[in-house]
Amino acid sequence: MLGAGARPNRHAVNIVERPIPKTRAEVSTVAFSAYAYLFSELISYAMDRAASITELEERLDKVGYEVGTRMMELLSYREKTVRRKPEVLDVLKFIHSTAWPFLFGKPANDLQQANAADDEYMISDHDLLVGRYISVPRSYATFVPGSIVAGIVRGMLDAAGFPAHRGGGGGGGGAPQKSTTILVKFEAAVMARQAALENARRG
Amino acid sequence: MSLIYSLYVINKSGGLIFSRDFEGASRLDLNDSLRLASIWHSLHAIAGQLSPAHGCGGIELLSAESFDLHCFTSPTGTKFLLLVEPQCPQVPALLGRIYELYADFVLKNPFYEVEQVIKCELFDQAVDTAVRRYPLMLLSQPAGQGQMLAAGLS
Numbered sequence: 001m002l003g004a005g006a007r008p009n010r011h012a013v014n015i016v017e018r019p020i021p022k023t024r025a026e027v028s029t030v031a032f033s034a035y036a037y038l039f040s041e042l043i044s045y046a047m048d049r050a051a052s053i054t055e056l057e058e059r060l061d062k063v064g065y066e067v068g069t070r071m072m073e074l075l076s077y078r079e080k081t082v083r084r085k086p087e088v089l090d091v092l093k094f095i096h097s098t099a100w101p102f103l104f105g106k107p108a109n110d111l112q113q114a115n116a117a118d119d120e121y122m123i124s125d126h127d128l129l130v131g132r133y134i135s136v137p138r139s140y141a142t143f144v145p146g147s148i149v150a151g152i153v154r155g156m157l158d159a160a161g162f163p164a165h166r167g168g169g170g171g172g173g174g175a176p177q178k179s180t181t182i183l184v185k186f187e188a189a190v191m192a193r194q195a196a197l198e199n200a201r202r203g
Numbered sequence: 204m205s206l207i208y209s210l211y212v213i214n215k216s217g218g219l220i221f222s223r224d225f226e227g228a229s230r231l232d233l234n235d236s237l238r239l240a241s242i243w244h245s246l247h248a249i250a251g252q253l254s255p256a257h258g259c260g261g262i263e264l265l266s267a268e269s270f271d272l273h274c275f276t277s278p279t280g281t282k283f284l285l286l287v288e289p290q291c292p293q294v295p296a297l298l299g300r301i302y303e304l305y306a307d308f309v310l311k312n313p314f315y316e317v318e319q320v321i322k323c324e325l326f327d328q329a330v331d332t333a334v335r336r337y338p339l340m341l342l343s344q345p346a347g348q349g350q351m352l353a354a355g356l357s
Contacts, residue, residue, distance in 0.1 A: 036311040043313035133311040135323040140314065 029105070036133050043134075043145070053143050061151035068155020075099060076160075084160070088186065088194050091160050092121055095153060103152070104129045114183070119191045123153065124181040131180070146180040153182055163187045205341060207334050208270060208286040210301065211236070214318045215280030217244030221321040225334050243284065247274065277302055297337055304329045 042063065043056075050056035075098060076084075085091065096111040104125075114120035131145035157164045165185040212221035219240035224230055231239070247261040265272040271291060275283045275298040283298050283305070308326035309315050315323060 033307075033311070036307070040311050040313040047313065133308050133325065135308065135312055135314065135325040137314050137322065 032129070039130055039145075039148075040134070042148075053140060056143060057147040060145075060148040061154065064148040064151020064153075065155035065158070067148075068152040068157075069159040070155075071099060071102070071152065072156040072159035075102060086193070086197060088121075088162065088190065091157065091162055092123070092184070094160075095156055096123060099152075099156060100125075103149075109179070117185075119186045119188075121184045121186075122181050123184065124179055125149075126179045128180040144180065146182065149180070150182045153184065157184065157186075162190050164190070205291050205338055206288040207291075207297070207337060208288070210286075210330065210334075211240060211282075211284040212305070212321065213240045213244055213282040213284065216318070217241040218318075220319065221326075223327065223330060225331075243274075244282065247276075247282065273298060275299070275302060281305075293337075293341055296340065297333065300333050300340075301330060304333060 043060070046056050046059040046063075050059055075094075079094075079098060085094075092111055095108075097107045100106065100108045108123050109126045110122070110124040112122050112124075114122055125146075128146050128149060130148060134145050136143050136145075154164055164187060207225050209222065209224045211219060214220045217240065219237045222236050251259050251261040260276060261274070263274055265274075266289065269289070271287050271289050271294070273285045273287065273294045275285075275295065277283070283301055285294055285298055285301075287294055304326060308329050309321055309323050310317075312323050312325075315321065
């Protein structure tokens with residue numbers, strides 16, 4: 001129990017009693033097996049309640065969104081960034097190289113801008129942890145377990161003030177077995193702000 | 204020698220839920236496999252009851268002239284049968300590895316219903332890889348060590 005003014009104990013067993021700031025080395029991990037069972041149950045739960053594959057992905061996306069908004073809060077606190085960076089690329093890099101290691105223990109494999117449109121970016125991962133044990137049957141052929149990660153990304157962007165459309169995780173064929181690509185499409189307001197920032201910088 | 208012929212998985216009520224042949228061994232008819240699986244299930248249970256010693260878990264190894272049949276029973280009653288060449292070493296370790304893969308790729312797959320037929324693409328691939336790497340496993344682990352799980356072969 002934490003009394004008034006009591007010092008948070010570094011070695012407190014209970015996770016809610018541990019201090020929020022942590023050094024990188026201290027980031028705790030959970031057993032992958034336990035996580036995989038939980039995620040499997042989450043999908044089964046969503047499957048029982050969804051009428052279609054799209055709805056199933058939307059449900060996962062919603063769960064991910066809730067995770068994402070909270071994670072942005074926690075990570076920005078831990079990173080000790082004093083100022084919020086208003087650039088689109090900054091927040092994407094933050095997701096790519098800070099949030100990803102926190103979630104999956106490694107940075108995402110790729111972050112790039114879509115060729116066709118200025119407001120679209122892609123984050124790819126060649127072996128997304130969430131889908132490692134999941135074989136998708138033919139009747140669910142278009143289902144991508146990565147949609148929960150798409151939701152997390154959307155939640156983080158929204159919490160950071162960069163509302164984006166649900167891009168959805170596109171399962172890419174490609175060489176390394178199963179690479180997952182998350183398409184981020186920013187809303188018009190974000191791009192307008194980005195343009196204004198660039199104009200201001202130019203003078 | 205170390206040839207692995209086939210793998211069968213039998214659920215706790217005696218139904219065949221997975222079968223795979225390696226080495227292109229003569230395939231049994233599906234109906235035959237199903238029947239033999241349930242016969243093996245009964246034999247296993249009978250052997251457990253016949254045994255004069257207490258706590259007998261059933262048949263673990265059936266040695267024949269042309270093949271060995273190794274059987275591994277999980278705590279929940281799922282049986283894994285491996286048909287191998289006679290005198291293959293380290294087969295229990297391989298069975299342990301396959302059980303591990305079953306726990307990962309089958310039980311953690313939300314599309315799999317427990318006790319039903321296993322149709323998991325990733326499990327098929329993982330089993331194939333494990334069997335292909337079995338000769339390597341023999342090299343890395345000197346015979347005579349009764350280790351159940353072969354670490355570092357994932």
